Amino acid sequence: MAAFALAGRLRAGETVFSGWCMMGSPIVAETIAREGFAAVVLDAQHGLWDTAGLVAGIGAVHHAGSTAMVRVPLNDFALVSRALDFGAEAIIAPMINNTNDARQFASAAKYPPLGERSFGPPRATMLQGQMPATDYLPAANTGTLTLAMIETPEALANAEAIAATPGIDALFIGPYDLSTSLSAGKAQDINAPEVDRAIDTICAAALKASKIPGIYCRDAGRALDMVKRGFRFVTVGSDFSLVRESVAASLKTLAVARGGTKDAF
Numbered sequence: 475m476a477a478f479a480l481a482g483r484l485r486a487g488e489t490v491f492s493g494w495c496m497m498g499s500p501i502v503a504e505t506i507a508r509e510g511f512a513a514v515v516l517d518a519q520h521g522l523w524d525t526a527g528l529v530a531g532i533g534a535v536h537h538a539g540s541t542a543m544v545r546v547p548l549n550d551f552a553l554v555s556r557a558l559d560f561g562a563e564a565i566i567a568p569m570i571n572n573t574n575d576a577r578q579f580a581s582a583a584k585y586p587p588l589g590e591r592s593f594g595p596p597r598a599t600m601l602q603g604q605m606p607a608t609d610y611l612p613a614a615n616t617g618t619l620t621l622a623m624i625e626t627p628e629a630l631a632n633a634e635a636i637a638a639t640p641g642i643d644a645l646f647i648g649p650y651d652l653s654t655s656l657s658a659g660k661a662q663d664i665n666a667p668e669v670d671r672a673i674d675t676i677c678a679a680a681l682k683a684s685k686i687p688g689i690y691c692r693d694a695g696r697a698l699d700m701v702k703r704g705f706r707f708v709t710v711g712s713d714f715s716l717v718r719e720s721v722a723a724s725l726k727t728l729a730v731a732r733g734g735t736k737d738a739f
Contacts, residue, residue, distance in 0.1 A: 475536055475539050475541075475601075477563075477602035477613070478614075478616070478618070479512075479541060479563075480512065480513050480541035480543075481563065481618070481619050481643075482617070484644075484686050484706060485686075487706070488706070489705075489706045489707075489708070490706065490707050491511060491512065491708050492511055492513035492514060492515055492543065492707065492708070492710070493507065493514040493540075493710065493711075493713075494514070494515045494517060494690070494709045494711060494712040494713070495514055495515065495517060495531070495713045496522060496712050496713060496714055497521065497522055497714065498521060498522030498523045498524065498527045498531075499527075499531075499713075500527060500533075500534040501534065502713050503516060503534055503535050504531075504534035504538045506713065506716075507539065507540035508538045508540075511540055511710075513541040513542075513543055513564070513707075514535045514540050514541070514542060514543065515543045515544070515566065515709055516528060516532070516535075516543065516544050516545070516562075517545045517712075518545060518546055518547060519545045519546060519547045525556075528544060528560055528562075529560050529597070532544070532557070532560045532561045533597075533601065536561060536601045542561060543563065543564040543565065543566060544562045544564075545565075545566040545567075545568065546565060546566070547568075548568050548569055549569075551567075551579060551581075552582070554567065554579065554582040554583050555582050555583065555591050558583060558598060558614075559597060559598055560597055561600070561601040561602065563602075563617060563619065564618065564620075565579075565583055565618075565619070565620055565621065566621040566623060567579045567620070567621070567622060567623060568623045568625065569629070570622035570624070570629060571626055571628040571632065572628060572632050572635070572636070573632065573636060573639050576622055576635075576636045576639035576641075576642050577639060577641075579620055579622060579641075579642070580640065580641025581641070583641065584618070584641045585611045585614060586611075588640060589641055593607065593611070595610070595614070598614075602614075602617075619643045619644060619686070620642050620644070621643065621645070621646040621707070622636050622639075622642050622644070622645055622646065623647070623648050623651075624636070624647055624648075624652065625648040625652050625655060626655045627655060627656060630652075630656075630675065630676065633675060633676050633679035633680075634679045636679075637679045637680050637683035637685045638683045642685065643686060644680065644685055644686035644687070644688050644707060645676055645677075645679060645680040645685060645686075645687055645688065646688040646689065646690070646707070647673060647676055647689040647690065648690055649664040649669065649673070649689065649690060649691075650662055650664060650690075652664075652672060652673075653666060653669045656668050656669060656672060664692075673689070673703070674703065677689075677705060681704060686707055687704055687705045687706060687707070688705060688706070688707035688708065689707075689709075690709045691709060691710055691711070692715070693710065693711055693715075694710055694711075697709075
């Protein structure tokens with residue numbers, strides 16, 4: 475697995491699809507990676523990942539030939555640098571609402587002169603290739619991706635300024651929180667007109683700043699639609715949804731064959 479392959483592909487203009495893992499299981503993350511996703515996000519914000527799980531999961535995804543990413547909890551900029559030291563090559567940070575949030579995020583993820591990340595990546599360099607510190611510092615600054623989540627009306631209003639912040643590499647949309655916040659908690663309709671307009675606004679803000687537009691999608695169909703609208707980093711479903719949908723499909727097939735419903739089991 476080439477070091478910083480995800481950054482290289484995205485900066486070359488490729489579209490990249492990613493898996494998403496919440497279960498906190500390294501073997502599940504590895505299995506999803508081995509099926510062919512170029513990246514797998516380990517969700518430490520809403521998922522079940524602890525520190526030991528992240529260390530194992532990042533290694534498992536890497537050895538499966540994929541890029542490990544981590545979504546950190548809200549305002550947990552300490553975990554940003556730790557996850558990168560563990561070997562993650564991209565970080566998704568939630569609720570980046572303004573340029574101050576964006577600067578704090580970039581500072582934790584990037585080495586000087588872009589940020590203030592402290593140097594200590596022995597596990598990362600085992601995965602990414604041993605090299606002198608003077609070579610690793612600029613390589614990591616270029617190859618480590620920061621994805622700022624745009625999820626609120628404040629963030630939407632500041633999308634262009636956030637995208638223009640030095641050290642921010644991408645804008646990433648969390649459509650469910652965005653739809654919830656835009657409706658003031660009255661709905662969670664990701665297809666609502668105001669959400670649809672916001673999605674296009676955020677994508678345009680990223681492209682205007684020559685940054686990467688990204689979005690979470692519940693399924694492959696929506697992922698393909700978002701690619702048509704200009705998004706280049708697109709996540710598809712999650713391990714929980716994949717397991718549930720597979721089990722439901724199997725039970726439906728069995729129920730139809732037996733002329734009843736799954737309640738018969």
